[in-house]
Amino acid sequence: MKIILDFLERLGEYLRMVVEVTWLSIRHPPEWKLICAQLFDIGVLSLPVVAITGLSTGMVLAAQAFFQLSDKGLTGTTGLMVCKSMFVELGPILTAFMITGRVGAAICAELGSMKVTEQLDALSSMAVDPLRFLVAPRFIAMIVMVPILTIFSCAMGVLGGFLVAVDLYGMTPQDFFAPLPIYINWFDIFSGLSKSLVFGFLIVSISCFRGMMTRGGAAGVGRATTNSVVVCYSAILISNFLLTIALNAAYWMIVNDRQS
Helix, strand or coil, X not given: CHHHHHHHHHHHHHHHHHHHHHHHHHHCCCCHHHHHHHHHHHCHHHHHHHHHHXXXXXXXXXXXXXXXXXXXXXXXXXXXXXXXXXXXXHHHHHHHHHHHHHHHHHXXXXXXXXXHCCHHHHHHHCCCCHHHHHHHHHHHHHHHHHHHHHXXXXXXXXXXXXXXXXXXXXXXXXXXXXXXXXHCCXXXXXXXXXXXXXXXXXXXXXXXXXXXXXXXXXXXXXXHHHHHHHHHHHHHHHHHHHHHXXXXXXXXXXXXXXXX
């Protein structure tokens, strides 16, 4: 029972922080220079790791698809499998994982260090709201940059798949891209971007909350950082499943309504 009560208490504190930060971001947004600094840190500095992740994933997808389908005469669908997988699932998921490891952990560690060294209390004593000064810029920047990074990751994945299929296995560019306009529609793009938006929200909110709730000195910072990464990964996977079910159900409802 105590575990359940503690969980509900933490959940209530988390939801209260989310509501307060959302309200501050809308009604009293932080200074633009603070947001720009976070946009650069979260977005620009994440480009190399996102590029490597997307490129390597697309190359592996193309190699596996071509190998598995070659004896069935379906190698012409290699480009479709690469693009569909990157746009709908792997692009958003892998980008979120990379951002969690590179940015989410850093946010939690930074805020946790400020918490245990009483820097957050010092800001409050100077009439500076830590949520508006520290959390809101990261909140805004993460929600903006994760979808953009997801698009970049998908583009790199398609490039990697194209290079392997065309340069290594001898497919023509026309064969690689021909099925895409037929089998990839607006829903696939919308689905991936919707997931990335939710993932960005979960990463920044969980990382900031765990950082600001840190206790126990340097050891507590390490525990909070590890826990925030684990919770972010779990939340991303669970929300991905729920979003997939909800988006697919909504899509079929729209299709059936149009047909009727």
